[in-house]
Amino acid sequence: MGVRIKEFPNTFLELSPQGKKELLRTMIRIRSFETRVEELFLAKRIPGFVHLYIGEEATASGIMANLRKDDWITSTHRGHGHALAKGAQMNRMMAELYGKRSGYCKGKGGSMHIADFSVGMLGANGVVGGGFTIAVGAGMTAWMKKTDQVAVCFFGDGASNRGTFHEALNMAAIWKLPVLFVNENNQYASTTPASYGVSVSRISDRAASYGIEGYTVDGNNVVEVYNAAHTLIGRLRSGKGPILLECRTYRVKGHYVGDPEKYRTREEVKKQMEENDPIRRYSTYLLEQSFIQHEEIDTLWKEAREEVEVAVQFAEQEPYPSPEEALEDLTSSRQEVFA
Amino acid sequence: MSILSFSEATLQAMTEEMERDPTVFVMGEDIARQGGIFGQFKGLPERFPGRVLDTPISETAIIGSALGAALTGLRPVADMHFADFISVAYDEVVNQIAKNRYMFGGQADIPLVIRAPDGIVPGAAAQHSQSVEGWLMNIPGLILVAPSSPATAKGLLKSAIRSNDPVIYFEHKLLYPQKGEVPDQEYLTPLGKAEIRRTGKDVTIVTYSIMVQKSIEAAQNLAREGIEVEIIDLLTIKPFDAETIVTSVRKTHRCVIAHEGVVYGGAGAEIAAQIQQEAFFYLDAPILRIGTKNVPIPFSPPLLEYVAPKVSDIERAVKKALYREGV
Numbered sequence: 001m002g003v004r005i006k007e008f009p010n011t012f013l014e015l016s017p018q019g020k021k022e023l024l025r026t027m028i029r030i031r032s033f034e035t036r037v038e039e040l041f042l043a044k045r046i047p048g049f050v051h052l053y054i055g056e057e058a059t060a061s062g063i064m065a066n067l068r069k070d071d072w073i074t075s076t077h078r079g080h081g082h083a084l085a086k087g088a089q090m091n092r093m094m095a096e097l098y099g100k101r102s103g104y105c106k107g108k109g110g111s112m113h114i115a116d117f118s119v120g121m122l123g124a125n126g127v128v129g130g131g132f133t134i135a136v137g138a139g140m141t142a143w144m145k146k147t148d149q150v151a152v153c154f155f156g157d158g159a160s161n162r163g164t165f166h167e168a169l170n171m172a173a174i175w176k177l178p179v180l181f182v183n184e185n186n187q188y189a190s191t192t193p194a195s196y197g198v199s200v201s202r203i204s205d206r207a208a209s210y211g212i213e214g215y216t217v218d219g220n221n222v223v224e225v226y227n228a229a230h231t232l233i234g235r236l237r238s239g240k241g242p243i244l245l246e247c248r249t250y251r252v253k254g255h256y257v258g259d260p261e262k263y264r265t266r267e268e269v270k271k272q273m274e275e276n277d278p279i280r281r282y283s284t285y286l287l288e289q290s291f292i293q294h295e296e297i298d299t300l301w302k303e304a305r306e307e308v309e310v311a312v313q314f315a316e317q318e319p320y321p322s323p324e325e326a327l328e329d330l331t332s333s334r335q336e337v338f339a
Numbered sequence: 340m341s342i343l344s345f346s347e348a349t350l351q352a353m354t355e356e357m358e359r360d361p362t363v364f365v366m367g368e369d370i371a372r373q374g375g376i377f378g379q380f381k382g383l384p385e386r387f388p389g390r391v392l393d394t395p396i397s398e399t400a401i402i403g404s405a406l407g408a409a410l411t412g413l414r415p416v417a418d419m420h421f422a423d424f425i426s427v428a429y430d431e432v433v434n435q436i437a438k439n440r441y442m443f444g445g446q447a448d449i450p451l452v453i454r455a456p457d458g459i460v461p462g463a464a465a466q467h468s469q470s471v472e473g474w475l476m477n478i479p480g481l482i483l484v485a486p487s488s489p490a491t492a493k494g495l496l497k498s499a500i501r502s503n504d505p506v507i508y509f510e511h512k513l514l515y516p517q518k519g520e521v522p523d524q525e526y527l528t529p530l531g532k533a534e535i536r537r538t539g540k541d542v543t544i545v546t547y548s549i550m551v552q553k554s555i556e557a558a559q560n561l562a563r564e565g566i567e568v569e570i571i572d573l574l575t576i577k578p579f580d581a582e583t584i585v586t587s588v589r590k591t592h593r594c595v596i597a598h599e600g601v602v603y604g605g606a607g608a609e610i611a612a613q614i615q616q617e618a619f620f621y622l623d624a625p626i627l628r629i630g631t632k633n634v635p636i637p638f639s640p641p642l643l644e645y646v647a648p649k650v651s652d653i654e655r656a657v658k659k660a661l662y663r664e665g666v
Contacts (some may be wrong), residue, residue: 105446
């Protein structure tokens with residue numbers, strides 16, 4: 001069932017002129033956010049550690065453009081892009097990265113646990129492969145309540161080797177749950193290349209084990225990602241059961257900010273940035289097809305950077321939680337904390 | 340009052356709660372077609388079509404998908420077949436379910452119950468006999484309960500299903516066929532509240548699950564020797580009712596903690612620590628703990644007999660706490 005890499009149109013995009021621009025806007029907003037987050041982390045304004053989505057923006061943007069607010073997603077430790085594309089607010093995201101009280105998780109989660117349940121973003125997950133079964137559960141809710149909502153589970157090439165992948169895909173398949181398993185194959189599981197750690201050359205081939213459809217697309221071509229998601233999510237809504245979609249992409253930055261990246265060459269990264277940048281590729285496409293003007297693209301970048309700066313100002317000015325707030329939010333009704 | 344078995348009482352709780360709330364459903368291995376390996380789901384799938392789901396042997400997916408369902412508007416009851424298999428889904432229990440509400444800043448409630456049949460069954464050996472509450476005592480965010488009778492089995496299960504926080508419901512396998520009185524009118528057994536099963540002035544026994552019965556038996560034997568013990572049935576193991584325990588120990592000045600789980604690092608360790616913190620100057624003897632010896636549960640009858648906690652162990656501990664001769 002592993003279908004050839006170009007199953008879906010990669011040059012024809014059936015979207016309104018506004019929709020086409022919105023797709024670019026989402027990608028640029030993610031890139032601008034992540035670029036600034038890297039600077040802020042290196043300037044020690046953001047504590048902990050951060051995993052950046054730079055270079056993978058086409059996947060989140062192309063998929064999420066096909067989702068409704070009442071659809072659900074589960075995310076990974078590299079979750080900023082998923083949150084933004086699903087509709088999370090930059091202000092509250094940045095505040096969370098700073099550890100501030102007005103952050104999405106009141107400072108209890110940080111980068112690796114970014115979440116906005118109000119828009120169906122059920123959380124970034126610090127455990128690789130932790131989201132599979134949660135997405136299956138969301139799919140069960142749609143199935144049992146007989147709605148046409150869908151759940152999308154984002155996961156990396158490394159997570160496809162977890163046992164949770166197997167249990168989740170099998171369970172989703174037997175009950176024909178509306179779950180799209182989106183593999184973001186960014187070529188590296190932390191420092192381990194997918195070519196070494198994954199037994200198949202195409203992760204979508206693993207779909208055959210569960211009797212479900214599997215596809216591989218160019219995850220850095222947002223036109224192809226959008227078209228694939230459009231078709232496949234439509235199938236999910238009509239009750240045809242789960243689908244595995246592999247989006248081939250590339251992690252331009254290290255596993256985390258500060259990663260010495262001894263496992264790959266600078267030339268490899270440089271080549272990817274020059275030839276395979278999803279934002280540059282999509283901008284070129286839109287310009288060549290006369291769907292957009294240079295000035296409009298410049299405006300999108302300018303607006304995104306301004307939005308990020310507003311978010312940074314917000315995060316800088318917001319207060320930290322008071323220390324004793326560390327004991328809140330454990331349970332809904334009682335303070336079950338033993339000092 | 341009606342006389343029901345423990346498993347019938349849990350079935351009644353499931354039925355009432357599924358009637359009451361259409362978002363309640365239950366899933367697990369061998370529960371729909373077979374009715375549960377202890378008959379505790381018999382008739383439920385016919386009464387609630389589509390809401391009693393047989394799952395593949397996928398403990399990780401059962402527990403993880405229960406979380407996903409709970410986050411998105413359902414109230415799942417996930418059956419673990421044997422409490423021992425919680426280990427297969429340990430990440431889902433301790434890193435996902437227990438932490439979800441806290442690490443996302445309280446964005447969602449987690450109305451989820453894990454039913455975990457536990458405890459020693461003769462011959463079931465190391466991987467089908469454990470009491471695993473000790474594994475979970477150290478995880479903030481989980482509520483652990485263990486009924487001791489048909490009445491508490493029903494009342495606690497109903498409370499667990501209505502809880503907006505995750506509850507692990509330990510049901511001892513040897514209790515399923517046991518019968519007892521269950522009120523006819525609707526009732527809930529509150530979470531976090533212990534019940535005093537027997538009052539006495541000499542020694543407090545803090546216990547739960549099947550060890551409540553063994554403690555009552557020990558108490559009857561001890562009464563013949565003029566020793567009156569007070570028995571506290573915890574019902575909720577975490578967060579336990581420290582107030583009831585401490586009040587009792589301040590009265591009796593002596594305490595024995597009896598559970599079936601391994602003594603070393605078990606629930607009794609935390610209970611003992613809190614008692615000495617709150618009632619140190621009231622104590623006339625060291626707090627003693629009864630439980631399984633520090634080995635896996637063995638198969639052969641004489642080996643099991645040697646490591647499992649018995650009525651006579653409780654009696655001996657009570658006498659030791661009283662500095663009686665011949666212990």
